[in-house]
Amino acid sequence: MQIVIFKFKTKQSIIKGQNTMLDSVVKCACGAVNVIVTSNNPKKKTNDTYVMAKETFEKHFDSLELSDFKYDNCNHCINHWGIDINHDEPTNEDGELNIVEVDESTIDEINSRL
Ligand SMILES: [Zn+2]
Secondary structure, X not given: OOOOOOOOOOOOEEEOXXXXXXXXXXXXXXXXXXXXXXXXXXXXXXXXXXXXXXXXXXXXXXXXXXXXXXXXXXXXXXXXXXXOEOOOOOEOOOOOEOEOOOOHHHHHHHHXXX
């Protein structure tokens, strides 16, 4: 049995017999939010992170509590990763991120892990 230290009170979900749960929610200086969950792959030692724009977070996950800790350069602003990034065209001509609507199955998948 894996022991996990809870930083936040949240519901726990069980996927394929393996516990996964919210670890923390960390905001970046760019405004993006990183939702960090423990992996449901028992062989994986690191957490999974869902990165998204502030607007996406507020729309779909605003009940989650933000950590006091902050990132300075997350994967959303540096590498243009995220559940809401248009991967065909991550940035526009001004270098701003092209944020798209997240499809419902992605939201459901994340919710099932919180
Ligand atoms: Zn960032």
